[in-house]
Amino acid sequence: MMVFVERSVLFAMVSEGDPEHDRAGRIVRAVAETPHEFVSTNYVVVECLSLLQRRQGMAAAARFLDYVKAHVTVVWMDDARHAEALRAWGRAGQRDLSIVDCSSFLVMREQGIHAALAFDRHFLAAGFHLPGESPGPQVREPRTRYRASRRKSP
Numbered sequence: 318m319m320v321f322v323e324r325s326v327l328f329a330m331v332s333e334g335d336p337e338h339d340r341a342g343r344i345v346r347a348v349a350e351t352p353h354e355f356v357s358t359n360y361v362v363v364e365c366l367s368l369l370q371r372r373q374g375m376a377a378a379a380r381f382l383d384y385v386k387a388h389v390t391v392v393w394m395d396d397a398r399h400a401e402a403l404r405a406w407g408r409a410g411q412r413d414l415s416i417v418d419c420s421s422f423l424v425m426r427e428q429g430i431h432a433a434l435a436f437d438r439h440f441l442a443a444g445f446h447l448p449g450e451s452p453g454p455q456v457r458e459p460r461t462r463y464r465a466s467r468r469k470s471p
Contacts, residue, residue, distance in 0.1 A: 320348055320448065321425050322368070322389060323435035324365045325379050331381050332373065337436060344434055355389045355434075357395045358424050361418045362391055392424045414439055 329341035362385055370378040385391065394402065402420035409419065420442045425433065432448050433440040438448060 318351055318432070319354045319356050319428060319430045321430045321435075321445075322355045322361070323433055323437055323440065324368070325436040326369055326434040327361065327365045327381075327385075327389075329436075331369070331377070331384055340436075344410060344448065348432075348434065355443070356416075356424070356430060356465060357385075357389050357391055358420055359391055359393045360420050362389075364417055365453075389408050394420050394424075398423060398427075403408065418443075436443040439451060 325337070326341045326344060327430050329335045329337035330345060332338060333342075362382075364416050366381060398420065402416055404421050406414065406416045406419040406424065418437065418439050421433070421440075422445075424430075425445060430445075432446045435445075435447055
């Protein structure tokens with residue numbers, strides 16, 4: 318079974334001081350009970366690498382890259398995938414939905430991956446399963462573009 322690994326879980330797995338470290342461990346252990354292959358994208362890896370470097374330093378970032386090389390199949394976002402992810406991002410028009418999320422959804426659909434190790438509820442909203450997590454209420458993607466509300470000046 319292929320399982321997509323999103324930045325929030327990757328970061329928490331390799332960051333013992335992260336408040337979500339134990340939760341990430343529980344999720345990974347739940348998946349590890351069955352044969353699996355962890356899959357991610359180079360966008361997710363770069364996002365996590367940047368966060369680790371900034372928060373924990375170069376040594377932590379280097380350990381993370383070693384972990385990824387040993388345990389994660391990385392799908393590269395080529396020009397065609399990048400363009401399609403940008404189109405999906407533009408269609409969604411949500412302030413809190415990132416291009417990295419849209420690229421992850423694209424790769425998951427291409428690869429036939431139905432489960433994601435993620436704390437990001439956008440994966441549920443996009444129709445993916447989050448192993449080890451309770452489904453909770455499904456978030457629906459809005460059909461219209463995001464509009465900032467305007468406050469009246471006091």
